[in-house]
Amino acid sequence: MSLDWQYFFSLFTVYDFYEACVVVVILSVLAWVIGAVLGFIIACCKLSEKKWLSIPTSVFVWFFRSVPLLVVLVFVYNMPQLFPSTGTYLGIPFFAGLVSLVVTEAAYMAEIHRSGLLSVAKGQKEAGHALSIGFFGVQRIIIIPQAIRVSMPAMINEFVTIIKLSSLVSAISLSEILQVGQRLYSQNFLVLETLLAVAVYYVAIVTIFSSILHWAEKKMDIPSRSPEALSDEQCEILRQQAKAVNNTPIDATEKGMPNALSLRQIKKSYGQHQVLKGIDLNVKPGEVLSIIGPSGSGKTTLIRTINDLEKIDNGEIVLFGENFIKPKQESVKRDVYQGIKRIGMVFQSFNLFPHKTVLQNVMIAPHYHDKNSSVEETKAQALFLLDRVGLLAHAYKYPHQLSGGQQQRVAIARALAMSPDIMLFDEPTSALDPEMVGEVLKVIQDLAKEGMTMIIVTHEMEFSLSVSDRVIMMEEGIVQVDASPNEIINNPNQSAEFERIKEFMGKVA
Numbered sequence: 253m254s255l256d257w258q259y260f261f262s263l264f265t266v267y268d269f270y271e272a273c274v275v276v277v278i279l280s281v282l283a284w285v286i287g288a289v290l291g292f293i294i295a296c297c298k299l300s301e302k303k304w305l306s307i308p309t310s311v312f313v314w315f316f317r318s319v320p321l322l323v324v325l326v327f328v329y330n331m332p333q334l335f336p337s338t339g340t341y342l343g344i345p346f347f348a349g350l351v352s353l354v355v356t357e358a359a360y361m362a363e364i365h366r367s368g369l370l371s372v373a374k375g376q377k378e379a380g381h382a383l384s385i386g387f388f389g390v391q392r393i394i395i396i397p398q399a400i401r402v403s404m405p406a407m408i409n410e411f412v413t414i415i416k417l418s419s420l421v422s423a424i425s426l427s428e429i430l431q432v433g434q435r436l437y438s439q440n441f442l443v444l445e446t447l448l449a450v451a452v453y454y455v456a457i458v459t460i461f462s463s464i465l466h467w468a469e470k471k472m473d474i475p476s477r478s479p480e481a482l483s484d485e486q487c488e489i490l491r492q493q494a495k496a497v498n499n500t501p502i503d504a505t506e507k508g509m510p511n512a513l514s515l516r517q518i519k520k521s522y523g524q525h526q527v528l529k530g531i532d533l534n535v536k537p538g539e540v541l542s543i544i545g546p547s548g549s550g551k552t553t554l555i556r557t558i559n560d561l562e563k564i565d566n567g568e569i570v571l572f573g574e575n576f577i578k579p580k581q582e583s584v585k586r587d588v589y590q591g592i593k594r595i596g597m598v599f600q601s602f603n604l605f606p607h608k609t610v611l612q613n614v615m616i617a618p619h620y621h622d623k624n625s626s627v628e629e630t631k632a633q634a635l636f637l638l639d640r641v642g643l644l645a646h647a648y649k650y651p652h653q654l655s656g657g658q659q660q661r662v663a664i665a666r667a668l669a670m671s672p673d674i675m676l677f678d679e680p681t682s683a684l685d686p687e688m689v690g691e692v693l694k695v696i697q698d699l700a701k702e703g704m705t706m707i708i709v710t711h712e713m714e715f716s717l718s719v720s721d722r723v724i725m726m727e728e729g730i731v732q733v734d735a736s737p738n739e740i741i742n743n744p745n746q747s748a749e750f751e752r753i754k755e756f757m758g759k760v761a
């Protein structure tokens with residue numbers, strides 16, 4: 253027996269096949285898009301801490317991933333027997349097929365989106381929070397674009413699966429490609445030739461759409477983008493556009509000026525482990541404070557409480573005499589967000605947004621908060637800040653194209669873009685190679701000279717002595733020493749505490 257090739261080729265002129273192809277494409281695209289959106293909502297609910305959201309959605313995913321599509325399909329198509337009012341839509345094979353594909357795909361897509369969302373580093377959310385961007389803003393601008401990039405290859409794969417699964421809808425008499433083929437071979441019994449043609453139609457659809465989606469995926473692939481550094485001439489043009497950010501330091505000598513920060517009896521525990529044991533600390537406007545101490549003494553935890561990245565259990569933090577942070581149950585969201593806006597934070601691991609250019613990273617917070625400013629205005633100020641940290645030439649690069657030191661300088665510019673009254677630095681040089689430490693410390697030093705109020709957690713002992721007005725040494729969750737660099741170095745009263753801090757500094761340096 254041999255195949256009837258003439259008949260096989262004639263099947264590519266059958267109009268019904270082309271009509272069926274359109275049905276398959278519309279059904280698949282709709283199922284993919286609706287499934288992706290629904291799947292995203294389900295993934296967010298599944299990740300929620302609220303049990304009434306996470307439990308039902310987990311059950312939904314578990315159920316529809318377990319039941320074969322064919323069963324869902326036949327069940328949905330026959331649903332009007334149970335609920336006659338649904339017959340208007342579910343009695344139509346196309347709608348019954350679409351509903352079945354959507355619920356099944358939503359369950360699969362939810363798992364794809366969940367892994368995408370989980371893949372976005374925790375630091376990204378924290379960086380958004382530190383820029384006082386609200387929950388939905390963080391999701392929209394920072395988390396979702398990154399999660400979708402991670403999910404994209406699996407989602408493309410899912411589209412191919414949907415196209416193939418759409419052939420099952422022939423079971424409820426939808427006139428799709430397989431059904432047209434079945435109709436033909438039931439008349440002439442040329443089964444193999446017809447199924448071969450059916451396969452070619454499916455392969456063609458899958459190939460065309462996979463190519464389009466792979467092209468889109470490539471367009472979204474940030475690591476493959478590598479914009480060049482700008483030339484001196486290009487930098488000069490940008491420099492002309494740059495506009496100074498109005499960041500006049502607060503006049504500390506002004507009469508009646510309250511403390512920039514007052515920490516009162518701050519306590520914080522992780523489970524049974526009390527990390528902060530009642531910290532009292534006042535920081536005057538314009539003061540530079542370094543926090544040093546052995547590993548695990550609570551330095552990072554303390555600085556993170558100052559912009560609400562860690563909740564406090566007890567005490568309060570007052571910002572320029574105004575209510576700011578209180579324990580969770582007493583906390584006023586508005587006070588917290590208003591306060592965070594006045595504080596810039598620089599993290600050990602930079603936490604730049606990898607899907608945004610250097611310039612966009614710096615523009616993101618002012619653009620989000622100041623709806624009255626034009627994009628040009630925000631851009632001009634961002635260019636000014638980038639020039640100030642020596643990175644104007646890298647404005648259009650992505651974070652992955654920069655060295656650690658450069659990334660940290662962008663992070664400083666990003667924090668300064670909010671015109672903060674206080675800057676917090678959490679071990680800003682710990683993740684850097686030794687040769688890059690200097691360039692970051694220089695930027696911090698310049699800020700200190702300009703009168704910026706700063707709290708710096710650092711292991712750079714010499715730097716802390718040279719740049720700070722006061723050095724705080726923490727040990728086991730309490731402030732052991734609070735003194736000026738001069739007192740520490742000269743120790744005029746032969747204080748045992750200062751000897752201890754000198755000994756510690758000697759060991760670390």
Ligand SMILES: Nc1ncnc2c1ncn2[C@@H]1O[C@H](COP(=O)(O)OP(=O)(O)OP(=O)(O)O)[C@@H](O)[C@H]1O
Pocket residue numbers: 522527545546547548549550551552553554
């Ligand atoms: N999210 C957390 N959950 C549980 N324990 C934590 C958490 N974060 C910090 N800790 C614990 O709190 C203590 C203080 O940690 P912290 O990071 O504040 O110390 P550190 O002084 O900054 O140390 P290092 O200099 O090594 O960064 C440590 O014992 C740490 O294990």
